[in-house]
Amino acid sequence: MGHRKHSAPRRGSLAFYPRHRVATLNPVVRNWPTIVSDKPTLLGFPGFKAGMTSVVTVDDREKTPNFGKPVFNATTVVVAPRITIIGIRYYTKKVGIITVLGEVYAQDLPKDLERLMRVKPKPVEKMLSIMEGRSDEIVRLVSLVYISPRDAGLAQKKPYVFEIQIGGGDTKAQIEYLKSILGKTLSVRDVFVTGNYIDIVSVSRGQGFEGPVTRFGIKRLQHKSRKSVRAVGVIGPWKPASVMWTVPRAGQHGFHQRIENQKRLLGFGTYDGTEEVKTTFHHFGVVKGDFVLVKGSIAGPPKRFVKMRFSMRGRGNVKPKESKILEVGDNLQLTT
Numbered sequence: 001m002g003h004r005k006h007s008a009p010r011r012g013s014l015a016f017y018p019r020h021r022v023a024t025l026n027p028v029v030r031n032w033p034t035i036v037s038d039k040p041t042l043l044g045f046p047g048f049k050a051g052m053t054s055v056v057t058v059d060d061r062e063k064t065p066n067f068g069k070p071v072f073n074a075t076t077v078v079v080a081p082r083i084t085i086i087g088i089r090y091y092t093k094k095v096g097i098i099t100v101l102g103e104v105y106a107q108d109l110p111k112d113l114e115r116l117m118r119v120k121p122k123p124v125e126k127m128l129s130i131m132e133g134r135s136d137e138i139v140r141l142v143s144l145v146y147i148s149p150r151d152a153g154l155a156q157k158k159p160y161v162f163e164i165q166i167g168g169g170d171t172k173a174q175i176e177y178l179k180s181i182l183g184k185t186l187s188v189r190d191v192f193v194t195g196n197y198i199d200i201v202s203v204s205r206g207q208g209f210e211g212p213v214t215r216f217g218i219k220r221l222q223h224k225s226r227k228s229v230r231a232v233g234v235i236g237p238w239k240p241a242s243v244m245w246t247v248p249r250a251g252q253h254g255f256h257q258r259i260e261n262q263k264r265l266l267g268f269g270t271y272d273g274t275e276e277v278k279t280t281f282h283h284f285g286v287v288k289g290d291f292v293l294v295k296g297s298i299a300g301p302p303k304r305f306v307k308m309r310f311s312m313r314g315r316g317n318v319k320p321k322e323s324k325i326l327e328v329g330d331n332l333q334l335t336t
């Protein structure tokens with residue numbers, strides 16, 4: 001920076017290192033929120049990104065100039081087919097480390113599950129009694145969830161299996177809730193309501209190998225530069241002859257796991273198979289079954305697998321306020 005007359009902040013955030021390709025399209029939710037509720041519930045729900053549309057709502061933010069006026073919202077449509085609870089997993093804490101204490105699997109498992117994993121179910125009643133007997137040791141209860149892309153109208157045959165943590169109530173109430181839903185299917189309406197603030201965990205669109213100008217947003221050099229214009233002017237000193245990891249370098253751009261916080265859920269909808277409400281999105285196809293409208297954009301291309309969870313930043317416990325929808329684009333039919 002010796003040639004500059006004024007200092008400038010660094011371009012490109014260091015908070016997302018390492019910027020490598022993710023290992024799987026099934027994003028990992030490392031943290032789950034804590035909700036205040038007497039009734040246990042799942043803390044998240046999966047879906048598949050279909051595309052974007054427009055929704056006109058009445059602005060209900062009291063401290064804004066547009067309060068009470070129609071507002072045009074860019075909205076993402078997420079297809080959320082029903083999920084199957086195939087198992088229960090419970091954790092304990094030993095020497096400060098949370099480890100798996102045991103698992104319980106349902107008796108009748110989906111046939112497509114063999115494409116991903118093989119499970120030999122043990123007697124359900126026996127395993128549930130073992131779990132109840134060790135309830136004092138349990139520090140975390142999660143549900144093992146199965147979802148098939150075929151239910152969303154996609155061609156992928158291999159299903160997704162992952163964990164969704166249980167929140168609300170005490171440990172005994174959570175165990176009873178998991179026993180009641182084991183082996184059954186749930187819809188997105190069993191978890192979220194209109195007006196909830198949610199976080200979206202997904203994998204961004206891949207851009208391939210890119211240089212530092214595109215990857216980090218650094219400035220191009222002047223046109224008289226001897227070797228390169230789209231490169232860093234100085235990558236390090238002569239002595240010590242080393243390049244620090246903070247220097248913008250070329251490499252993988254995109255196809256990273258990202259979390260978008262505090263997205264508002266505007267409404268639900270269901271496609272019942274009639275031609276009058278048929279909606280098609282580019283690169284996705286026909287929206288089938290249940291879907292949700294999420295305000296704003298979501299990382300990733302169409303058909304990308306996403307996970308929705310209650311907001312981690314305090315708004316997950318805020319009482320949901322239903323937004324008044326005046327108009328929805330693409331002939332989508334909403335249901336309450």
